[in-house]
Amino acid sequence: MDAENGTYLTVHHTVTDIELRLLMEAIYAQYNYDFRDYAITSQRRRVLHAMRQLACSSISQLQDKMLHDASIFMQLLQFLTIPVSEMFRDPSYYLALRQQVVPFLKTYPSLKIWIAGCSTGEEVYSMAILLREEGLLERSIIYATDINPQSLEKARKGVFPLANMKAYTENYQHAGGVRAFSDYYTAAYDAALFDKSLCDNVSFADHSLATDSVFSETNLVCCRNVLIYFNKPLQERALGLFHESLCHRGFLGLGSKESIDFTVYANKFEPLSKSERIFRKRQPL
Template sequence: MVATERGSDELPLAGTDKNELENIEIELLLSGVHRLYGYDFRNYALPSLKRRIWHHVHAENLSSISALQEKVLHDRTCFERFIYSLSIPVTEMFRDPGLFMAFRQKVVPLLRTYPYIRIWHAGCSTGEEVYSMAILLQEEGLYDKARIYATDMNNRSLQQAKEGVYEISKMKQYTKNYLEAGGKHAFSKYYTAKYNSVIFQPDLRKNIIFAEHNLATDTSFNEFNVIFCRNVMIYFNDELRDHVHGLFCESLSRFGVLVLGAKESIHFTRYSDSYEPLDRVEKIYRKVK
């Protein structure tokens, strides 16, 4: 009989240590999730994935990954909680203000030459970055000819993004970010405060399309002038990262712009020769072939 309790002093099988058993349990869990629900986490970076899985094991008051597998495969609501725990959003309005300032200075002039602008925010989480882009484009006089596609695999995060409602306690930091990013007005112009929350103005949402999309399993769905994917691929292994870079390269128009996170880079991928840097520090690249 194979022990499923983590922390048992007994080895389940001769030659199988606890770490190997843990990896087998994770492999079986992710394979089951992929086969039953179509979500593929098998090429996520293992150390981060392992931490998040164990966090959810304890959140469900379970004692092993095998027990989590049984519950996830038989209880749809548990699966939805599990998906949310693997894609915990970490974002804010105008996060990394220097990036948005560089975008105003180096990308906006290029966008002015286009008759129509398509922007994809891949892994948009709860939408703060999307609304930041809408505000920036509105201030630069480009929003009316733009369409923003905001996608994420997490439906709960997408729902919050669609609503555009955030905690009022965060507005002080968001206002600071906005001003450092080159904001041209009072930030409070863009939202209405109500009790402990704020809701962003409806006109910011009029050209935004929110939709589910899984970077690991879904394909390209349009041609874009700009793709934002920041602090998402740090959770992927090399194989999945390369796959996603291929998806982005396929989805970008000639001279389209790719924006990555501070700890990410196009270098050391097989698509690096397809881009030239517009800003090396802020990780803004332009597709040249």
């Protein structure tokens, strides 16, 4: 009986993965969003969760609904791109940026920074605050990109739950913040509205690391906790975009569980802070 159960689960799992692949192909064909090279484990978990929330008995039924109703696809997109973010997340990363990268950035007359996979904007505002405190915000352009239009709209508004401010304040302080964090936002009801001037030089844009190309030369690329959701070919495609985008000796920041080791780009960057996943583009040989 155990063997039979094991066989059944294996077959069931395979059918689920077939349905998953078909769903991703359908999304790409109908809506031009490419999730085909996302890591299957997290993809499976997110789709099964979406299936339950959207009252579908199978992935195939979800696919059918999604193909015939764009509003269902937009709901599904929220599950496929679940934003998990906070301001000054991993404060030691921002402290390393402040201490080890900013001195180099100060030597440029103007700066272009790309925050790839910006989600609902927490990282964008964190970067803007850091740059303002270092006297760099006025001469910086920040490109904040994501594939989820609803997340980008939230990021543009700069409104975050007031209940999160205590944790964000602690992160900010540990990240080397030099002011009162509350200076940057106005509390109203249960929300915190961040200073609009922080985004005067921010360009929010729809961009897919799976299908789109480089759009500007940049001095710093931050793509944190995005690559972990990609399979290896898509990780390498994204790293290729970052390498191509970065200027001579530009900087790349990744998430705490991400690395360029064992990729074709491992020898094209040198670690500036290996523990904080901050790298610098090597000079070409």
